[in-house]
Amino acid sequence: MDMICKLICGPPLKEQVKINNQFQGEVLATVTRAGVAESLHLGHLIALNADGSTFITKGSPQLYFFPRSAIKAIQAAAMLKAGLKLSKDELAITCASHSGSDQHINLVTKMLASRDIPLSALKNAPDKPLGEKEKSAWADKAPHQLAQNCSGKHAGMLITCQQNNWPMENYLSIDHPLQIAIKNEIELLTGESVANTTVDGCGAPLFAISLTGLAKAIAKIITSTDLVYKEIISATTTYPELVAGEGRLTTRMMQSVPGLFMKEGAEGVMVCALPDGRVVAMKIIDGSWRPCAPIIMEIFKRWRVDMPDESVKIYGGGSVVGQIIANI
Numbered sequence: 001m002d003m004i005c006k007l008i009c010g011p012p013l014k015e016q017v018k019i020n021n022q023f024q025g026e027v028l029a030t031v032t033r034a035g036v037a038e039s040l041h042l043g044h045l046i047a048l049n050a051d052g053s054t055f056i057t058k059g060s061p062q063l064y065f066f067p068r069s070a071i072k073a074i075q076a077a078a079m080l081k082a083g084l085k086l087s088k089d090e091l092a093i094t095c096a097s098h099s100g101s102d103q104h105i106n107l108v109t110k111m112l113a114s115r116d117i118p119l120s121a122l123k124n125a126p127d128k129p130l131g132e133k134e135k136s137a138w139a140d141k142a143p144h145q146l147a148q149n150c151s152g153k154h155a156g157m158l159i160t161c162q163q164n165n166w167p168m169e170n171y172l173s174i175d176h177p178l179q180i181a182i183k184n185e186i187e188l189l190t191g192e193s194v195a196n197t198t199v200d201g202c203g204a205p206l207f208a209i210s211l212t213g214l215a216k217a218i219a220k221i222i223t224s225t226d227l228v229y230k231e232i233i234s235a236t237t238t239y240p241e242l243v244a245g246e247g248r249l250t251t252r253m254m255q256s257v258p259g260l261f262m263k264e265g266a267e268g269v270m271v272c273a274l275p276d277g278r279v280v281a282m283k284i285i286d287g288s289w290r291p292c293a294p295i296i297m298e299i300f301k302r303w304r305v306d307m308p309d310e311s312v313k314i315y316g317g318g319s320v321v322g323q324i325i326a327n328i
Contacts, residue, residue: 080231123171190209268283270282
């Protein structure tokens with residue numbers, strides 16, 4: 001929280017009580033047990049109508065934050081504009097936070113091998129698979145770059161460098177042509193200047209934007225007639241199992257709601273967009289994705305959009321004794 005407060009205003013933390021309260025946002029969901037509020041999920045949210053007008057706003061979506069992997073489609077757009085050529089499934093996993101299944105790892109391996117790029121060129125942090133089932137199957141094997149959920153994005157970055165004769169050894173440097181192109185694309189789509197730069201969990205540069213900027217950027221991507229953006233939406237909606245993985249909310253939702261684009265980011269970030277440009281973007285302050293589905297269900301209900309039952313039930317002794325209720 002110190003970093004966020006400094007990012008917003010700069011003074012020492014002890015002077016930031018007002019700003020801290022603003023950062024915490026509003027209650028977006030309540031966890032109930034036997035009709036009693038047991039826990040609260042606070043955060044920021046913005047939902048935009050198809051014409052770009054605001055449908056719902058909660059908290060302070062104008063505050064700058066780190067969107068984490070929710071911007072992978074924007075990063076991929078910068079790569080495509082730089083000349084990246086990929087098959088549709090390769091592009092989908094470039095936009096992914098994959099679960100680390102054999103399907104995911106084999107595709108990333110093939111992407112690099114078919115272009116004679118060694119696995120050693122990957123600079124993302126080693127990790128075990130993100131998916132619970134995949135992590136269990138991985139067992140006690142050592143963490144590896146291929147299993148890490150951003151390996152598809154990093155493979156796409158390396159191929160972009162190869163196709164442009166850019167150096168690969170420092171492709172994660174903030175002053176590398178690739179990262180400059182990504183920053184420019186983020187600023188183009190959000191309509192904002194990047195407020196701060198740090199390093200994401202995978203090792204790639206990470207740029208601070210507002211939640212409003214993120215929502216507007218995804219709306220532009222999904223409604224644009226630009227072939228670059230259309231290619232991204234076609235790839236991700238065709239291969240939702242590559243964008244996340246079996247059993248995960250993002251994949252389930254994209255498989256169930258026609259034309260839906262959806263992407264999560266670490267620390268409770270979620271964005272989803274309907275084909276007509278309606279967008280929901282949220283940041284859960286406690287870093288959990290647990291309340292995201294009930295919140296999206298409530299907004300889609302108001303938009304009269306059919307979606308599967310993704311309610312989150314609370315159990316006691318094997319029986320349902322509560323649920324998560326959206327407060328929007």
